[in-house]
Amino acid sequence: MNVDVTQIQPYPNDELWSPERFSLPPRSCLHHLEPIGIGTSMVESLSSYVTRLAHSHGVFAGILLEKKLKPLINKRYGVATLNKIAHYSKALNGMGIMAEDLVRGLSILTSRQDLSLLTLLHWSNLFPTRQLLRSSRAWCPLCYSEQFQNNKICYEPLLWSLKIVQVCPKHHIFLVSSCPDCGQKNLPLTGRSQPGCCSKCGAWLGNYDEIHRISHPSYLSDLEWELWKGINVGNLLQKSSSRLSFPKQEAIAEALNICVSHFSQGNIALWARQLQVPRNTLWLWCKGKNLPTLQALLKICYCLRISVWDFVHHNLDLSNSTFVPPKLDLKVRSPSQQVNKSSLEMSLKLLLKENREPPMSMEEVARQLGYDRRTIFRHCPELCRLVSAKYIKYQKRTHIQKLDDCCAEVRQAVFDLHTQGKYPSEAKVAQLISRPSFFRYKRVRKALQEARQSL
Numbered sequence: 001m002n003v004d005v006t007q008i009q010p011y012p013n014d015e016l017w018s019p020e021r022f023s024l025p026p027r028s029c030l031h032h033l034e035p036i037g038i039g040t041s042m043v044e045s046l047s048s049y050v051t052r053l054a055h056s057h058g059v060f061a062g063i064l065l066e067k068k069l070k071p072l073i074n075k076r077y078g079v080a081t082l083n084k085i086a087h088y089s090k091a092l093n094g095m096g097i098m099a100e101d102l103v104r105g106l107s108i109l110t111s112r113q114d115l116s117l118l119t120l121l122h123w124s125n126l127f128p129t130r131q132l133l134r135s136s137r138a139w140c141p142l143c144y145s146e147q148f149q150n151n152k153i154c155y156e157p158l159l160w161s162l163k164i165v166q167v168c169p170k171h172h173i174f175l176v177s178s179c180p181d182c183g184q185k186n187l188p189l190t191g192r193s194q195p196g197c198c199s200k201c202g203a204w205l206g207n208y209d210e211i212h213r214i215s216h217p218s219y220l221s222d223l224e225w226e227l228w229k230g231i232n233v234g235n236l237l238q239k240s241s242s243r244l245s246f247p248k249q250e251a252i253a254e255a256l257n258i259c260v261s262h263f264s265q266g267n268i269a270l271w272a273r274q275l276q277v278p279r280n281t282l283w284l285w286c287k288g289k290n291l292p293t294l295q296a297l298l299k300i301c302y303c304l305r306i307s308v309w310d311f312v313h314h315n316l317d318l319s320n321s322t323f324v325p326p327k328l329d330l331k332v333r334s335p336s337q338q339v340n341k342s343s344l345e346m347s348l349k350l351l352l353k354e355n356r357e358p359p360m361s362m363e364e365v366a367r368q369l370g371y372d373r374r375t376i377f378r379h380c381p382e383l384c385r386l387v388s389a390k391y392i393k394y395q396k397r398t399h400i401q402k403l404d405d406c407c408a409e410v411r412q413a414v415f416d417l418h419t420q421g422k423y424p425s426e427a428k429v430a431q432l433i434s435r436p437s438f439f440r441y442k443r444v445r446k447a448l449q450e451a452r453q454s455l
């Protein structure tokens with residue numbers, strides 16, 4: 001029997017069958033990579049997002065911008081020409097045209113509509129750009145170390161890019177701005193930037209060195225004030241990345257006028273003296289002709305014990321608030337401890353002779369001896385350096401051992417995959433080793449290359 005196949009209707013009664021074509025949602029050109037920490041104080045910075053996006057495609061940030069952004073942002077000195085603008089790359093996380101261009105280009109390429117939340121574009125009404133962003137990277141080694149140990153994605157929060165933030169609000173340590181290995185500073189975004197690694201020598205930046213904390217130039221400044229700044233700026237970032245609208249520019253002048261009325265019965269000169277700012281400066285702020293910098297605003301809010309967010313929203317309960325002049329409060333120091341220097345020296349020398357594994361960090365030593373770390377360092381700086389050096393040497397030794405073990409695992413994985421007839425790609429090898437994140441180290445990647453060549 002001859003059957004005309006064109007007349008056959010497949011499953012004519014099946015409701016799922018539809019002769020119409022399914023419409024696929026549009027595909028993005030680059031990975032639809034999700035930013036980290038949106039809606040929190042630790043929201044990711046746009047420069048960090050660029051490096052992660054580049055890494056997810058297996059290229060460096062410079063290549064990604066050159067190949068993909070350049071056709072979209074056709075400017076001679078735009079984000080696509082990273083080698084030319086690296087020294088100004090702090091602006092990529094800011095509130096100007098460079099940040100706008102990068103957000104626009106990346107939104108087209110990734111189909112993400114939330115990338116402006118990784119910049120300060122939402123703050124543009126409220127704060128002047130002066131003194132706002134750091135020209136070089138700063139980081140909290142303990143945050144990096146925590147991300148690494150918890151197998152979380154390594155990234156840089158936007159908080160670290162703000163110049164005013166000196167202390168990590170989570171770990172209460174000063175941010176570090178020079179690589180512990182090569183001692184060089186890093187620009188915010190360069191062609192070969194990688195989160196967690198030095199862009200000059202590639203070293204891991206999550207190693208915490210106790211001596212950096214004690215010898216930090218700002219170590220003796222008021223930690224309470226530094227922490228307050230970090231927490232408040234984090235709070236502003238949390239609000240702006242939660243898409244909460246920021247008030248208009250006039251809000252700051254209005255709030256300042258409320259304070260002038262309350263604390264000095266409308267006398268600007270009097271409150272300027274209390275604030276320790278020039279009278280004309282405060283007058284220009286109150287009239288809305290100039291905007292105070294974020295630093296100045298934080299100082300005022302700290303004196304009032306009010307968060308910046310509440311200040312700009314006029315949630316000012318001044319009836320119970322007392323104005324604490326900045327210098328009086330910021331110079332407060334904890335009472336000095338009585339120290340028996342010779343017994344302290346003896347204890348430190350004994351600790352240095354001990355062969356305990358792992359050796360103690362200066363923080364543990366201070367805790368055990370019952371002194372403040374600053375006090376110990378002030379009295380016995382050389383012995384403190386030796387204790388720290390011993391601790392760092394141990395950390396480096398164990399790190400090298402871990403790298404050796406990882407390289408051996410890589411070689412074994414390459415051999416196993418090859419004998420199974422599979423190509424030993426980085427992704428496949430990563431699935432077989434215990435520390436896949438170690439592919440961030442040149443040595444491990446080199447071991448992979450050599451193992452492949454030896455096949």
Ligand SMILES: [Zn+2]
Pocket residue numbers: 140141142143144168169170171172
């Ligand atoms: Zn931290």
Ligand SMILES: [Zn+2]
Pocket residue numbers: 179180181182183184198199200201202203
């Ligand atoms: Zn370095």
